[in-house]
Every structure is written in C-alpha cells, then in structure tokens.
Amino acid sequence: MPKLTPLHWLLAAVFLAFYGFAVFAVTRDYYVRHPVRAPTARGAAAVPAGHPATRAPGAAPRGGGDAVPAPLTETDADLLRRRADALFSEGRYRETLPVYRRILELAPEDLETRNDLGLALYYTGDASGALEQLRTATSADPRFQRGWLTLGYVTLESGDKPKAREALGRARDLGPDNPLGQEAVRLLGVAKD
Structure with missing residues (x-):
C-alpha cells in the first residue's frame, strides 16, 4: 500500500467535504422542487387557489408533534390560524x-377560517357539515369569493353539478381576472362535462 503524505490526506479531506456538500445540495434542491404532498381525499382534483395549502413554501409554519396546543384554551387566534394552516398543509x-x-369561538365572523373548516370537513368525509359551514360563510358575506369557490368545489365533488355551477359562477363573477376567479372558470369547465 502506498504511503500517503499529509498533502494527500488534506486533498482527500477536501474532496470528501466537497462531495458531502454536493450530495446535500442536490438532495435539498430535489426536495425543495418536489415537496412531499399528502394524498387528496377521494381523488379530489385540487385545493382551491389561495387556500393555505397552496401558499408558497415557508409561508405557513410546518409544525411537528406540537402543532396543536394540548388543551384548546389558546386565546391567540393568529397563533391558532398558523397552527391550523400548518396542519392543513401537511x-x-x-x-x-x-x-x-x-378560532371560530374566538372570532365567529372570521370567514376565511369558516371556509377552511368547511374544506377540512369535506376532506374528512363530512360533506354535509362542509356545505353547512360554506353556506354560512357565503350568506354572511355574499362578496366572499373564496367561500363561493370552495362551496362550488365541494358541491361539484359531491356530485351536484347544477348547484356547483351556480356557486362557481358567483365566484367567477366576483373577480374573473384574479386567481380565485380563474380557478372558478377552470372548475366551471369541469362542471359542464
């Protein structure tokens, strides 16, 4: 076996450090570009645009086992929203x-949370509970575009195309040029089939 000089050992150490960094960088880049996603319920096509699950990476904190406070006595609605968004994203x-x-106990007028609750109920198999929450949100504010979009989405996935088209039409009409309106147009195309 050849005898290695200190220069050889130094070069080997530099090579191994560079190699380790390169493997780390390539692996990290792969997972940043291809994040692991949870399967959607019953083959759901997509989460409506603008929902916390569609936010940019890092926009909502990702929690571990402590994502939900043990007793739900938390009174900071913003903290609860961040935790709920992290759980939903996962x-x-x-x-x-x-x-x-x-959150709705603390802020019953929070339509975004009511919309998110409706979507979470739908994904857990409670379509009637979801529709009830979404109808409550849209009747509280008929200009709540995201509520109409989610109501149309859940109604469409539940199989009631005429009511889905009505809700999606309202979402489209409230802002056809924004991402929510464009998603409504896309879902209207699905509802016509």
Whole structure:
C-alpha cells in the first residue's frame, strides 16, 4: 500500500467535504422542487387557489408533534390560524377541525377560517357539515369569493353539478381576472362535462 503524505490526506479531506456538500445540495434542491404532498381525499382534483395549502413554501409554519396546543384554551387566534394552516398543509385535516372550531369561538365572523373548516370537513368525509359551514360563510358575506369557490368545489365533488355551477359562477363573477376567479372558470369547465 502506498504511503500517503499529509498533502494527500488534506486533498482527500477536501474532496470528501466537497462531495458531502454536493450530495446535500442536490438532495435539498430535489426536495425543495418536489415537496412531499399528502394524498387528496377521494381523488379530489385540487385545493382551491389561495387556500393555505397552496401558499408558497415557508409561508405557513410546518409544525411537528406540537402543532396543536394540548388543551384548546389558546386565546391567540393568529397563533391558532398558523397552527391550523400548518396542519392543513401537511394533510392532517382531522386534527385541524378542533383548531378551526376554537378560532371560530374566538372570532365567529372570521370567514376565511369558516371556509377552511368547511374544506377540512369535506376532506374528512363530512360533506354535509362542509356545505353547512360554506353556506354560512357565503350568506354572511355574499362578496366572499373564496367561500363561493370552495362551496362550488365541494358541491361539484359531491356530485351536484347544477348547484356547483351556480356557486362557481358567483365566484367567477366576483373577480374573473384574479386567481380565485380563474380557478372558478377552470372548475366551471369541469362542471359542464
């Protein structure tokens, strides 16, 4: 076996450090570009645009096991929203339900949370509960575009195309040029088939 000089050992160490960094960088880049996504319920086509699950990476905190406070006595609605959004983004829909309900206890007029609760209920198999929450949101504010979009989406996925077209039409008419309106147009195309 050849005898290695200190220069050889130094070059080997530099090479191994560079190689380790390169493997780390390539692996990190892959997972940044291809994030792991939770499967959608019953083959759902997509989450409506603008929902927390469609936000840019890093926009909502990703929690671990402590994402939900043990007793839901938290009174900071903003903290609860961030936790619920993180759980939703991870596909842990059932765990979001008590958090969204707690937010609505603190802020019953929070239509965004009511919309998110409706979507989480739908993804956990409670379509009637979802529709009830979404109808409450859209009747509280008929100009709540995201509520109409989600109502149309859930109604479409539940199989009622005429009512879905009506809700999606309202969402489209409230802003056809923004991402929510464009998603409504896309779903209207699906509802016509």
